[in-house]
Amino acid sequence: MNRFSYARPGSVADAVRELAGHPAAKVIAGGTNLVDLMKYNVERPTHLVDVGRLPGLKEIEEAGEGLRIGALVSNTAAAYDERVKERYPLLSSAILAGASPQLRNAATTGGNLLQRTRCYYFYDPATPCNKREPGSGCPAKNGQNRILAILGTSEHCIATHPSDMCVALAALEAVVKVVGPNGERSIPMADFHRLPGNMPEKDTNLHADEIILGVELPEPRFAKHYTYLKLRDRLSYAFALVSVAAALEMDGDTIGEARIALGGVAHKPWRVEEAEMMLRGKTADRRVFAAVAERILEGAQGFGHNDFKVDLARRAVIRALSQAARGTPQSQTDKRIQ
Template structure:
């Protein structure tokens, strides 16, 4: 690990001033990803600015419009088990608890979850060409072992996937990301926060230099009656998704009045296709209609030899998760879904 300076910030203004006073610096909160990247020489920093002392971003509060604001410094565990989240946004609780391990969830913050880097094998191998780590060096995954890689939104520069579970649920919930910076505060929809690789795979998101995530806003509609999060992976714990699906439905009888579907493990960002949700609106909640929506979502999906199976896996996951959302009680521990 390279040498770096360390300081603490007690306000957002202080944090922004400190991060902009060093040539190459990073914020640190839980450190569950940043520290690993520094230890393995994947990234470097001249200075780390600890933002944990910023007290106002450690809370979860109901807003006047009926939504909920989640502080960027609240841990993943405290978010998942918070009464407001469990009762009104159970989809988010399930997604968070599907990720990492209890120890990591106890440390990792919501802001850090949004900013985590890919877990591509080649990104973490400092000896392998990787355009995300070193622009212009090449993408080892395209012709290499690419079983976990993307099938949607790829480019000739990068086929890595974004690893978050939490963000897949946030995409389905239409979350908004609140950001402060040296010039102005602003808000970005979660679906627009992360970037596709294009010709700039080293840019993971649209956060600008010197900016800091302060909170996440959830709208009042939480799909608390009909929801499901399905994560398909190689082992049942502490593994990243091959494919994950977050589904929220508003039903009137067996007719879908509102639908949200977001995929994880398939692209450089949580993948959501509004046209598929529009298709489902007014339709009967059935395997056939979920299958047709899956075809819309997966248009243009392309495999890379070792991950061709993910296209069919994703379709089956969308259908299965749609049916699971009709009966959320089947997702309780020990319950068997009747699909």
């Protein structure tokens, strides 16, 4: 690990000032991703701003008809919160599908949003990587790309975002609240993470001098018909090859509002609103689900080792929509897929 200085500001305002005064600083809270990356010399901050104890960010509170989850709420606390379980079980399920109990205890809501990719080349400073070192190249395209993206890639980067939580937040249309030197602003989940384009080093639209305050969930609508289906190389404690968050409003067999977000396939949680619209007013039916899956995967392209993901994602969407329509969400303990 490189050498760095450390500060633990006592208020959000002090933290923002501290960050503004140190351009090469990084924010640390749980540290589960940052410390790991620092040990690999992928991240080399000269200064750490410890936001882990900032007051007012550890609460889960009512926010209008929705719920606000503070940036410092641990993944465990969010997943097991009674209000989250009752009103946003999709979020609870997605969080529990990720990492291990130890990591979920340490990891925070804000930190989960800012997780970096698990691309092998990004993690290995001995290899080029446009995300780690802009302009150095992307060996993943012709290399070991089994775990990498099939949608929204660019010639510069085919990394995926590794979070499960974020896939559920995207489907639920959560809004990320942030604060910087110019005050607070709100970023809808759809705009929070970026596609790589020609700036793969930039994962999100959060500015370098901004701090996440929390996420706001809108009015709950999908507490009955939802699922988080995660497919991976081992049944627990592994990143998704493909995951699907599906949420439906159902009136008998007829679908109302529908949301589908995919994880493990792109640089951000992948949503195609046009595909969701195809479900509105339709009877829940496998043929309809197949057409929706086809639309979501339009333009999907593998890079060799990850070619299988296109078909896997298509099938996962169909299965997830069936689970959601039936009201039988995927169990995160019993991994058999019904």
